[in-house]
Amino acid sequence: MSGAAALNIMKLYLVQHGEAVSKQEDPERPLSEQGLQDVQGMADFLGNVPISVARVWHSGKRRAAQTADVLARAVLSAGKAEAVEGLNPNDPVDEFARDADVWDEDTLVAGHLPFLCRLVSLLVTGEAGGQQVAYQPGSVVCLERVDAEQWVILWMLCPQLIAE
DSSP: OOSSOOOOOEEEEEEEOOOBOOTTTOTTOOBOHHHHHHHHHHHHHHHHTTOOBSEEEEOSSHHHHHHHHHHHHHHBSSSOOEEOTTOSTTOOSHHHHHHHTTOOSOEEEEEOTTHHHHHHHHHHHSOTTOOOOOOOTTOEEEEEEEETTEEEEEEEEOHHHHOO
């Protein structure tokens, strides 16, 4: 990077909330029993790696908040998960991507589709329309910023891969 300060390598963990109950069962759509088990299994795995993040954010929707809370206990260095504006399923990803390009602390975001798919696509390819990953409920995609506005997918984990 000519004339600019070098950015720290930073990791962004993008998590689709765990499986939720149907809207008919509960309009707030909390995690199902399977969703809770999957997210707890992922938290146990990530905590043993170990992964540590400076912040855990979620959309404020109950299923994302529950996912973030469980994961925060395993990976958050201090504090608790926080609700953040702009992470809902159909929110635009451009502003979030611009902000992430200048962060210097590893961050975990628990959110929703299609937001997460569009964000991964924008960060990795520069276009929000593609699909670079096939999310499943409870999945984690780890991105790493290697340069200004340049991200790579380091890995992806699905609950089925770590189930005992």
